[in-house]
Amino acid sequence: FFLxxxxxxxxxxxxxxxxxxxxxxxxxxxxxNNQPHHTTHFQTRKTNCLSKRDKSSAGRIDPRAVxxxxxxxxxxxxxxxxxxxxxxxxxxxxxxxxxxxxxxxxSENEDVKGASGVPEGLATTQNNxxxxxxxxxxxxxxxxxxxxxxxxxxxxxxxxxxDPTGGGDPIPIVxxxxxxxxxxxxxxxxxxxxxxxxxxxxxxxxxELNGIEQLNGxxxxxxxxxxxxxxPFVPATPLWLRYEPFILHVMCQxxxxxxxxxxxxxPSFKNVGLTTWSxxxxxxxxxxxxxxxxxxxxxxxxxxxxxxxGGPRYLVAIWGDEGLDMPLSLPTSPGVGIFYxxxxxxxxxxxxxxxxxxERHVRNWxxxxxxxxxxxxxxxxxxxxxxxxxDIEADENDGVxxxxxxxxxxxxxxxxxxxxxxxxxxxxxxxxxxxxxAVLNSLPENFSEQSIQQLGExxxxxxxxxxxxxxxxxxxxxTDRSPGSSGLVQIAGPKRAQFITSHYEYGVxxxxxxSHTFFSPRMAPERLRLSQQVARGERVLVVFAGVGMxxxxxxxxxxxxxxxxxxxxEVAVECLxxxxxxxxxxxxxxxxxxxxxxxxxxxxxxxxxxxILPTFExxxxxxxxxxxxxxxxxxxxxxxxxxxxxFLSAMLPLLKxxxxxxxxxxxxxxxxxxxxxxxxxxxxxxxxxxxxxEVIRVAKVGSVAKRQLRICMDFRITGINKT
Numbered sequence: 049f050f051l052x053x054x055x056x057x058x059x060x061x062x063x064x065x066x067x068x069x070x071x072x073x074x075x076x077x078x079x080x081n082n083q084p085h086h087t088t089h090f091q092t093r094k095t096n097c098l099s100k101r102d103k104s105s106a107g108r109i110d111p112r113a114v115x116x117x118x119x120x121x122x123x124x125x126x127x128x129x130x131x132x133x134x135x136x137x138x139x140x141x142x143x144x145x146x147x148x149x150x151x152x153x154x155s156e157n158e159d160v161k162g163a164s165g166v167p168e169g170l171a172t173t174q175n176n177x178x179x180x181x182x183x184x185x186x187x188x189x190x191x192x193x194x195x196x197x198x199x200x201x202x203x204x205x206x207x208x209x210x211d212p213t214g215g216g217d218p219i220p221i222v223x224x225x226x227x228x229x230x231x232x233x234x235x236x237x238x239x240x241x242x243x244x245x246x247x248x249x250x251x252x253x254x255x256e257l258n259g260i261e262q263l264n265g266x267x268x269x270x271x272x273x274x275x276x277x278x279x280p281f282v283p284a285t286p287l288w289l290r291y292e293p294f295i296l297h298v299m300c301q302x303x304x305x306x307x308x309x310x311x312x313x314x315p316s317f318k319n320v321g322l323t324t325w326s327x328x329x330x331x332x333x334x335x336x337x338x339x340x341x342x343x344x345x346x347x348x349x350x351x352x353x354x355x356x357x358g359g360p361r362y363l364v365a366i367w368g369d370e371g372l373d374m375p376l377s378l379p380t381s382p383g384v385g386i387f388y389x390x391x392x393x394x395x396x397x398x399x400x401x402x403x404x405x406x407e408r409h410v411r412n413w414x415x416x417x418x419x420x421x422x423x424x425x426x427x428x429x430x431x432x433x434x435x436x437x438x439d440i441e442a443d444e445n446d447g448v449x450x451x452x453x454x455x456x457x458x459x460x461x462x463x464x465x466x467x468x469x470x471x472x473x474x475x476x477x478x479x480x481x482x483x484x485x486a487v488l489n490s491l492p493e494n495f496s497e498q499s500i501q502q503l504g505e506x507x508x509x510x511x512x513x514x515x516x517x518x519x520x521x522x523x524x525x526x527t528d529r530s531p532g533s534s535g536l537v538q539i540a541g542p543k544r545a546q547f548i549t550s551h552y553e554y555g556v557x558x559x560x561x562x563s564h565t566f567f568s569p570r571m572a573p574e575r576l577r578l579s580q581q582v583a584r585g586e587r588v589l590v591v592f593a594g595v596g597m598x599x600x601x602x603x604x605x606x607x608x609x610x611x612x613x614x615x616x617x618e619v620a621v622e623c624l625x626x627x628x629x630x631x632x633x634x635x636x637x638x639x640x641x642x643x644x645x646x647x648x649x650x651x652x653x654x655x656x657x658x659x660i661l662p663t664f665e666x667x668x669x670x671x672x673x674x675x676x677x678x679x680x681x682x683x684x685x686x687x688x689x690x691x692x693x694x695f696l697s698a699m700l701p702l703l704k705x706x707x708x709x710x711x712x713x714x715x716x717x718x719x720x721x722x723x724x725x726x727x728x729x730x731x732x733x734x735x736x737x738x739x740x741x742e743v744i745r746v747a748k749v750g751s752v753a754k755r756q757l758r759i760c761m762d763f764r765i766t767g768i769n770k771t
Contacts, residue, residue, distance in 0.1 A: 089359040090301045094127040097299070098576060099555040101606065101638040107584030107607045108219075110135075110193055113296070114581055116416055119423035120298055122573040123190060125305040129297045134368065135193045136291045136405045136410040137216075138205070138376065140283045141186040189287075192216030199402035204390040205287055205376060206383070229713050256533055275350060283383060287376045293368030293412050297323075300360075300362040312422045313366045316415040324363035368415060370408040413513060480569055481514060483549030488519040491537070504540025516541030518562065528617045529566035529677045536563055536611055551597075555636035556604045558597045558627045564619040565595050566677065574749045574760065575601050578710060581762075582606040586670035590614065591657050591699065596624035598673055603650045606636045611652045612669075614660050621654045630654065661698040669702050671711045675760075685716040685725065696733045700765070708724055708744070708764045717755045721746060740754055740767045 098121065102108055109117055112133035189208050196202050212219055246304040296315070299308035306322055313320045376385055387397035420590045460756035480487045486507050491500065522535035536547055547562040553572050560567045575598055582588060583606040590599040593613035603611040615621050628650055634643040641648075651662055674695065678684075682691040696711065703709065713726045723746050734741045744762040752758050 091124070092297070094553055097127055097129060099636060099638060101605050101607065104579065108582055109124070109580045110417060111292070111581065111744065112193070112413055114577060115420045116423065117580065118573065118577040118747070119275060119420055119427065120309075121576060123423075123427065124307060125301040126298050129299055129363070129680065131296045132292065132294065133345050134292065134294045134370070134409060135191055135195055135217075136196070136289070136372075136409075137191040138189045138208075139187060139288050139290060140189075140285050142383075143373070144186050144290065181267060186621075189715065190214040190216045195406045196402040199398040200388075200390070202411075203376070203385070203398045204284075205385055206390055206748045213296065248522075258683055283377070286379050286382050287385075289376050289401065289405075291370065291372035291408050293370040293408070294416055295365070295367040298364045298366070300364055302360070303362060306362040306364050308426070309364050310366075312426055313364075313419055315422065317366050317420040318369050319365075319367045321365055322362060323365040324361055326361040336470045365463065366419075368412050370412045372404060372408060403582045414710050450609055459760070479517075482562060482569055483551040484513060484515040484568060485547065485549050485562060486511070486514045486517040487519070487536075487562065488539075491519045491521060498639065500539050506640070508540055514541075516544060516547075518547060524566065528564070530564050530617075530619075531562070533563055533725055550630075553597060554601065554605070555634070555638075556597070556600050557630055557634065558600055559623040559630075560595050561619050561623055565617060567595050567597070568750065571675075572752050574747070578602065579605045582608050582671060585609050586672045587668060588612070588673065589664075589669045589699075590675075591661075591695065592674060593624065593652075593674045594620050594675070596627055596652070597618075598675060599624070599630065599650060600627055602673075603646045604631060604634070604639060604643075607639055608649065610649050610651065612653060612664075613654070614653045614657050616654070616656050618654070621652060624652055657695055658698055661695075661702065664702050666701045667704050669706055669707060671708050672699050672703060674699065675710075675712045678714055678752065683714045687714075690729075693729060693733055696730065697737065700734065700737045700739060703765050705765060705767065708762060711763065712749065713759055713761060714752060715759050716759055718756070720748060720759070723759055723761065726759065730761060730763060734765075735769065738769045739765050740769050742766050 109131060110133035113131045117128045117131055120128055190202060190213060192202070192215075194217070196215070201211065202214040202216060204211075204214070210213070258360075260316050265621075268765065298309060300309060310320045310322070324457050327523060376387065377383065378386060379385075385394075387401060388394045486504075492503070495503070500519075504519075507517050508514050516538055517540040518536045519539050520535060521529050521537055522531050526529065538544065538547075543768075549560055549562070550557050551560050551567070551569065553569070554576065558567075578598060579601045582602050586606075586608045588602055588608050588611045590596075590602070590611065590613045593615040594617070596613050596615070599611050599613040602608055613624060628647055631637065631650070632643045632647045633645075637643040637646050639646055674692075676692050676695065679687075679691045682688045692713070699709065711726075711730060713723070713729075714725050719725060726746075727743060730741065730743075741763050744764055747760045747762070749758040
């Protein structure tokens with residue numbers, strides 16, 4: 049029997065006869081032939097977490113935090129659980145997030161209500177103020193994640209009622225299918241249930257909403273203001289100004305991964321630490337040179353207990369140090385500003401307050417950018433990562449079909465090469481997994497037919513979820529970027545007449561015809577990045593939708609009002625229609641309304657984009673996603689520079705002011721990170737359409753050839769060019 053390290057060892061005494069009838073022991077999880085057992089659990093938890101919709105008030109990740117979240121989530125050993133890029137706001141109350149928290153001198157039941165329905169401890173005044181008793185409270189006003197551009201407007205505390213935003217973040221609206229309880233009377237007052245996080249939220253109860261309504265007064269959801277009054281806002285307690293810096297929580301697969309992440313973050317942020325440590329890798333070590341014996345059943349029971357809930361948890365918290373907390377009014381006169389009262393005499397003071405906040409914003413953003421660069425350099429390092437290799441080799445995935453199986457390694461298969469036994473000369477080092485199909489990008493050279501078949505059978509044996517193995521024999525040169533009827537050959541598995549499969553990605557299923565459509569499972573992290581940027585209530589247009597995974601992810605994981613998908617390929621449109629029907633029965637859809645609500649918000653349009661785009665009303669979309677295919681020689685750094693400009697010219701008039709475009713292009717590696725050629729092309733088309741634009745970010749999506757990359761340039765329409 050094998051021996052394990054344990055604080056409480058159960059010693060099994062057995063006779064010689066008993067030992068003869070015992071089966072041979074199986075190796076413990078730490079044995080080289082049995083890879084770390086919690087790898088699959090971690091990947092499942094990662095998929096489940098990232099599949100959830102963002103429950104923050106905006107319904108999306110803060111724009112300044114998108115890059116760092118994407119850089120972390122593309123690593124197999126990490127996933128983000130919550131984030132905030134940094135924000136400023138005014139507040140009244142105790143300064144803690146939960147308005148219903150009880151102060152230290154209160155030990156009684158907080159659910160006791162008064163006759164007015166307001167919890168005891170919250171006494172309202174004649175001006176709809178809230179005064180504190182035993183029950184503490186916390187109310188935010190004018191939350192802003194960007195620079196303060198209008199100091200006189202933002203810091204005028206007397207106009208909070210009639211001007212809730214003050215030039216800051218727009219008060220988030222509620223999506224068509226949102227069940228957020230506090231919208232019954234439109235009383236969500238610019239304070240999030242949770243900062244721009246992905247996973248956690250605070251769901252308000254009916255009784256708590258009564259108290260919130262008293263706190264909020266007449267501040268509505270941004271579209272209308274109830275109980276309009278000319279009475280100026282006068283807080284019952286002093287008004288404070290707070291700046292909260294960047295904060296990020298990352299779940300790590302192991303202590304080794306957590307240590308690496310903290311080392312990458314510390315040059316940028318001082319406050320980095322391991323906040324949650326559940327489980328220990330030492331529990332799985334083998335103890336040599338001991339006489340204590342533990343039976344396999346007891347060991348398995350111990351392992352299951354340790355791994356209950358998905359194995360060990362290592363949560364790293366990263367937060368900045370650019371904090372600010374200062375009063376804007378005094379207890380004796382809470383409605384009168386200390387620094388600014390809305391007059392010209394003290395306007396310089398408002399500019400000074402804005403300078404304090406804006407300087408912290410800029411320093412905070414620079415630190416985030418340095419952290420992003422550190423993560424990207426770490427990701428691109430060509431060093432041997434024992435943990436990552438172990439993950440790739442051990443990932444059996446049991447047919448889950450998520451992107452965990454993408455780009456699986458073929459190390460160890462060199463014995464099938466007839467001409468060489470060197471790993472460095474192996475012609476194929478990885479393969480893609482689409483649903484239950486493994487796809488090799490090409491047939492290996494100098495392989496006999498028998499060796500190719502053995503290679504395919506070995507791939508099937510390594511992953512139980514893979515049923516057949518295919519190899520591509522042609523290039524993707526057609527307009528729909530598909531291999532065609534004769535472009536794929538089956539090298540292993542039961543014969544199929546048609547290579548059609550269903551592929552899961554973060555709990556959302558799409559249908560893929562591998563012969564007649566283009567689909568890349570390697571773009572799963574990019575699709576996650578896109579969906580995380582869609583805010584509540586947006587109308588989204590997806591051009592070149594293909595089999596529709598981008599549209600499906602957005603409609604299933606966000607609270608977008610409507611999603612339109614345009615595709616010319618008839619086969620791809622039929623795949624998308626089948627996926628839409630399956631979406632109704634998908635119980636993992638996290639958006640309000642479930643799968644049925646998501647299905648009703650998805651609209652499929654078949655036809656050429658240049659013919660369909662002019663039929664939409666101008667200024668009708670908040671966001672456009674354009675994952676366009678490569679247009680041959682006109683694309684790339686050696687192209688003519690006009691690839692896709694016709695589509696871009698047709699799309700831009702459909703955007704609202706402040707609308708965003710995710711424009712896909714192709715560039716050489718030396719053009720990164722600015723991609724000036726793509727930037728100039730977009731700028732030229734915007735000038736032609738009379739629009740001003742700003743580039744938000746340039747993201748590397750994947751590789752299409754040696755030193756040739758697919759990129760995504762996110763840009764925003766900032767206004768109309770009057771010249």
